[in-house]
Amino acid sequence: MPPHTDVLIAIIDDDDSFRTAMGGLIRSLGYKAAGFSSAEAFLDARSDCHADCLVSDIQMLGMSGIEMKQTLNRDGDTVPVIFVTAQTDAVLSRRVDECGGLLLLHKPFDGQHLIDGIHRALDRFPQSN
Template identity: 60%
Template sequence: MIDDDDSFRAATELLVRSLGFDVAGYESAQAFLDKCPGRNTDCIISDINMPGMTGIELKQRLNQEGIEVPVIFVSAQTDTTLPRRVIECGGMALLQKPFHGQKLIDAIHHAVEARPLD
């Protein structure tokens, strides 16, 4: 879970843990790359707008490095270009904040099922 909003990140981590998944939280895309470069990650949930590298830029970087991991994007932004940008970078889903937890649960299950096998 990558999000610069501490309370949203903590709540999302609790939800994901309640589903039986291991989860780690990062306050920025760069913190994620520094601590967990993407390998052995089943799914990433990432905010789009964060200080420094955006979630979309993170996905583009992982793509360039050949790291195929499903990314679920979340955003409070209402930019009408976001759905297209998410599709173009290979994102699995875009959830507009606030969203119902079941939407995230469904997106996580879909992303994990779609994850390429190593």
């Protein structure tokens, strides 16, 4: 899918440097990026932030990324979510699959894997803009 300036990718992570780095990578692909320091901050802003894809950490203070995806599911929001984590928990892949996550990347990861996941998300779930 070619880059579109109307596509918004939301980055949800409590690590400022990760959000900054991922925002730069996403903007270099021609997409808009919006960063949120928590799942709650994203959920509070989602009526104003119509993201086409989410990149979310799993383990954050407060609500986890998986709990956020479950909330989105309950609300009927089908935005694709790419999860990232520094955890090595063997059950995470299963939990991501069960909640409908598109992809799980383990930090540190090759940026190309994230790029491929974003393209896959946008191809499977075309934006409504």
